[in-house]
Amino acid sequence: MEFLQQNWHWAALAAFSGTWLLIEAVRAKADKSLLSPIEATLLINREDAVVIDVREDGEYNKGHIPNARHIPLKDLERRKGELDKLRDRPLILCCASGARSAGAIAALKKSGFEKLFNLRGGLYEWEKAGQPVDRGRNKDKGKKK
Incomplete structure (x- = not known):
């Protein structure tokens, strides 16, 4: 005492x-929109979910979820049109820790997207869970923005 x-x-x-x-x-x-790495993997495999990585170029190039589409958060508003054809599919937003992807979800909800999920803990938790990481270059780098 x-x-x-x-x-x-x-x-x-x-x-x-x-x-x-x-x-x-x-x-x-x-919050049902927060997914663990395992839940995200199941959604990718069962419902053909698409991962959208909103980190900066340097972060993405150091490692990202395989087949993730790279749209940095600062470019999201300008590049939303690229996601229009994916409106019917679940979108899993990912960043380093889950904070930036939460902002991206808010922006996409305002544009009418409905099937939005946030990777809880971001790429940090993804790697910690032993999930695969692609260390290749940014595949979107050469695309017209």
């Missing part, structure tokens, strides 16, 4: 952190 009295600020921080983690875990379970 004396320890808690002398270190109350650490105990409060621990309680706050634990509560925050619990809230985030519940929120993540409720």
